[in-house]
Amino acid sequence: xxxKEKLKEIMSKYPxxxxxxxxxxxxxxxxxxxxxxxxIKEYMMGIVQEVIx
Amino acid sequence: MIIKKLNMKNFYRFDGxxxxxxxxxxxxxxxxxxxxxxxxxxxxxxxxxWTFYGDVEAPLEKDKMLNDNALSKINEGECIFAETxxxxxxxxxxxxxxxKQKFKKISSKAHxxxxxxxxxxxxxxxxxxxxLSDNEEPEDFFEKxxxxxxRGLFFFDGERINKLAQVDGRExxxxxxxxxxxxxxxxxxxxxxxxxxxxxxxQLKKYSNDxxxxxxxxxxxxxxxxxxxxxEEHKELKEKLKNTTNSIEAIDRYLNEHNSGTVKALQKExxxxxxxxxxxxxxIAGIIKEFKTNVSKEFKNYLILKSWNSINTLLEEKREKGExxxxxxxxxxxxxxxxxxxxxxRELPEGSQExxxxxxxxxxxxxxxxxxAYTRITAYLKNCHENKDDFYSNIxxxxxxxxxxxxxxHKKDKRIKEISKILxxxxxxxxxxxxxxxxxxxxMKTEYDKRLGKVEGDLKDLNKQKEALEKKxxxxxxxxxxxxxxxxxxxxxxxxxxxxxxxxxxxxxTTRINLDRKIKEVFKNISRKEYREPILTExxxxxxxxxxxxxxxxxxxxxxxxxxxxxxxxxxxxxYSREKINSELISDFAGGDFPIVMDSxxxxxxxxxxxxxxxxxxELASQVVIIxxxxxxSSEVEENxxxxxxKMYKMEDGELENDNTKEYTIIREVAF
Numbered sequence: 171x172x173x174k175e176k177l178k179e180i181m182s183k184y185p186x187x188x189x190x191x192x193x194x195x196x197x198x199x200x201x202x203x204x205x206x207x208x209x210i211k212e213y214m215m216g217i218v219q220e221v222i223x
Numbered sequence: 224m225i226i227k228k229l230n231m232k233n234f235y236r237f238d239g240x241x242x243x244x245x246x247x248x249x250x251x252x253x254x255x256x257x258x259x260x261x262x263x264x265x266x267x268x269x270x271x272x273w274t275f276y277g278d279v280e281a282p283l284e285k286d287k288m289l290n291d292n293a294l295s296k297i298n299e300g301e302c303i304f305a306e307t308x309x310x311x312x313x314x315x316x317x318x319x320x321x322x323k324q325k326f327k328k329i330s331s332k333a334h335x336x337x338x339x340x341x342x343x344x345x346x347x348x349x350x351x352x353x354x355l356s357d358n359e360e361p362e363d364f365f366e367k368x369x370x371x372x373x374r375g376l377f378f379f380d381g382e383r384i385n386k387l388a389q390v391d392g393r394e395x396x397x398x399x400x401x402x403x404x405x406x407x408x409x410x411x412x413x414x415x416x417x418x419x420x421x422x423x424x425x426q427l428k429k430y431s432n433d434x435x436x437x438x439x440x441x442x443x444x445x446x447x448x449x450x451x452x453x454x455e456e457h458k459e460l461k462e463k464l465k466n467t468t469n470s471i472e473a474i475d476r477y478l479n480e481h482n483s484g485t486v487k488a489l490q491k492e493x494x495x496x497x498x499x500x501x502x503x504x505x506x507i508a509g510i511i512k513e514f515k516t517n518v519s520k521e522f523k524n525y526l527i528l529k530s531w532n533s534i535n536t537l538l539e540e541k542r543e544k545g546e547x548x549x550x551x552x553x554x555x556x557x558x559x560x561x562x563x564x565x566x567x568x569r570e571l572p573e574g575s576q577e578x579x580x581x582x583x584x585x586x587x588x589x590x591x592x593x594x595x596a597y598t599r600i601t602a603y604l605k606n607c608h609e610n611k612d613d614f615y616s617n618i619x620x621x622x623x624x625x626x627x628x629x630x631x632x633h634k635k636d637k638r639i640k641e642i643s644k645i646l647x648x649x650x651x652x653x654x655x656x657x658x659x660x661x662x663x664x665x666x667m668k669t670e671y672d673k674r675l676g677k678v679e680g681d682l683k684d685l686n687k688q689k690e691a692l693e694k695k696x697x698x699x700x701x702x703x704x705x706x707x708x709x710x711x712x713x714x715x716x717x718x719x720x721x722x723x724x725x726x727x728x729x730x731x732x733t734t735r736i737n738l739d740r741k742i743k744e745v746f747k748n749i750s751r752k753e754y755r756e757p758i759l760t761e762x763x764x765x766x767x768x769x770x771x772x773x774x775x776x777x778x779x780x781x782x783x784x785x786x787x788x789x790x791x792x793x794x795x796x797x798x799y800s801r802e803k804i805n806s807e808l809i810s811d812f813a814g815g816d817f818p819i820v821m822d823s824x825x826x827x828x829x830x831x832x833x834x835x836x837x838x839x840x841x842e843l844a845s846q847v848v849i850i851x852x853x854x855x856x857s858s859e860v861e862e863n864x865x866x867x868x869x870k871m872y873k874m875e876d877g878e879l880e881n882d883n884t885k886e887y888t889i890i891r892e893v894a895f
Contacts, residue, residue, distance in 0.1 A: 173733050176729065176733075177726070177729060180722075180725045180726060180729055181722075183725075184718065184722050188715070188718050188719060188722060189722075191715070191719065192719055192722055192723070195412065195415075195719070196408075196412060199408065199411065199412055199415065200408070210415060211415050211418050211419055211422075214415055214419060215419050215422065215712075218419070218712050218715060218716065219712060222711055222712055222715050
């Protein structure tokens with residue numbers, strides 16, 4: 171199995187909603203790091219609460 | 224990252240301002256800086272360390288940074304700066320970093336005044352240089368480009384990098400891979416998710432009405448507290464171990480470079496003995512592993528041999544009676560009866576005498592499974608009986624080898640102790656002090672190692688408990704609507720944590736496999752021994768093995784090979800990181816482009832390896848800077864690297880203006 175397929179297999183074990191949220195959090199981490207935000211955790215908690223109603 | 228220019232002003236041996244502009248042309252990406260011993264070659268590496276991280280490499284000292292001639296030109300009470308500046312580009316942005324230290328002349332000597340001043344600027348779109356303000360932390364700015372703990376991979380002394388290709392280098396290698404390829408972003412995400420989960424668990428505590436829920440929550444908090452405490456101790460121990468190892472290495476270097484031939488020879492002998500001991504320990508571990516495998520796989524077979532006679536007699540009796548294996552099978556009798564006719568052609572109507580005669584054969588007929596089992600058991604017993612001597616002789620052989628290796632190790636340990644005793648009784652006071660300190664450091668290192676093992680074991684257990692407690696917490700049921708919502712978020716975070724861990728493990732593993740392939744490729748181009756092969760193991764150990772041998776004995780490593788393997792690793796890492804910038808698979812984490820700045824890259828290498836490294840070095844990174852002595856700039860180096868060289872500089876002693884002028888170095892660009 172090639173590496174791309176193996177990664178797909180890992181992702182397929184989780185619901186699309188979880189994968190979507192994970193990608194969103196990864197992007198957030200990158201953006202907030204660039205802005206030197208020291209409250210990334212709180213920022214991310216806000217996103218989780220907004221997405222998971 | 225591309226380094227464009229380095230300015231050094233009044234910095235150690237460099238009087239006035241000395242400038243080096245680096246080549247970064249695609250085809251001519253190598254800059255060569257040549258200098259005789261004592262002209263400050265290693266100071267160039269320290270100039271980068273000082274600019275980017277604010278420190279210098281031993282034996283240089285920060286408070287002696289100001290050039291002597293610069294000091295002599297100012298009056299008593301006046302101040303002057305020693306400073307360095309680097310211009311570089313990273314991710315399409317042009318940067319400038321300057322770090323300077325103020326000195327005041329008091330009683331003809333230079334005294335540091337205040338803290339160093341750091342200025343970091345970047346070229347804005349309009350072409351203006353914009354400086355970072357203090358609250359943007361210019362001090363830590365460079366950490367994001369090349370973290371301080373990894374600087375040794377990009378700015379290094381070629382003669383001292385062989386440590387990477389040893390077990391001790393394992394953590395450094397793993398850290399380098401994770402950092403350079405940006406995989407620490409996944410660890411950072413894991414940290415955020417963990418803290419978010421803990422926050423939600425804390426919030427849920429106030430909604431836990433029954434005793435059980437309260438107890439689980441409290442147990443979780445206390446487990447978390449213990450983990451945090453041990454993680455801190457783990458970090459401290461690692462730091463202590465690193466510092467202790469560095470101090471031991473510094474003493475070893477001192478003894479190695481000592482002008483007394485006896486001291487040098489003793490230290491060399493000790494290094495060889497330590498390397499032999501490491502190999503013997505590996506060999507003993509291999510023997511124990513093989514011994515265990517043999518016993519667990521084969522020994523049960525030989526236990527049965529005690530009953531071999533009785534089992535064999537029983538089976539032999541059955542065979543003689545014709546009961547085993549049976550002449551006729553039960554299935555065959557049933558088939559005849561079902562068919563209603565015998566093999567001789569007679570009809571077998573149900574209830575007839577013929578039918579009953581055939582049916583009675585069932586009593587003596589054997590079952591296929593029983594006959595198969597009989598065949599297997601007799602073959603198995605025969606095999607055990609015939610090979611029992613091989614098993615015992617193999618065990619005996621392994622035990623003998625183990626005892627021999629342990630004896631050898633014991634002798635070498637004893638000799639190391641003798642060497643230490645000789646050095647402690649040296650006539651020279653400094654040797655005595657250093658050797659005593661070395662012994663203390665070795666004892667401390669052993670203690671730290673033991674404690675680290677215990678802490679790692681405890682952390683593993685506590686993390687298992689944590690996982691179990693998280694499952695219990697997720698399974699709790701709440702009546703309160705807010706609590707239900709918080710629990711849902713908490714569960715989601717748990718899932719995200721698991722996903723993140725799986726992705727991290729996948730990327731670490733994938734990267735290791737790909738890098739292992741790359742290291743082999745690079746090594747093949749620079750090594751002259753076709754039967755040697757580097758391996759990046761699953762434990763992130765960088766090893767070199769002989770393909771002509773197998774098992775533990777295959778592991779070989781001389782100092783020169785350590786240097787070649789380490790160079791291959793660094794080159795592969797830089798090259799792999801460069802390739803991955805636009806990789807679809809890890810585009811989110813890709814590291815980037817890094818330069819390699821090497822002092823004495825051909826240090827311990829023989830002529831053939833020197834030629835190969837010189838030939839391949841320019842291809843390893845987008846930009847390569849090599850600092851060499853004239854002796855190291857041999858015809859093999861020149862011939863092989865020539866096509867890649869874009870700029871060449873020469874460091875030489877400046878002219879002494881008068882009797883009061885101290886020795887200093889000037890740098891000039893030379894044609895080639």
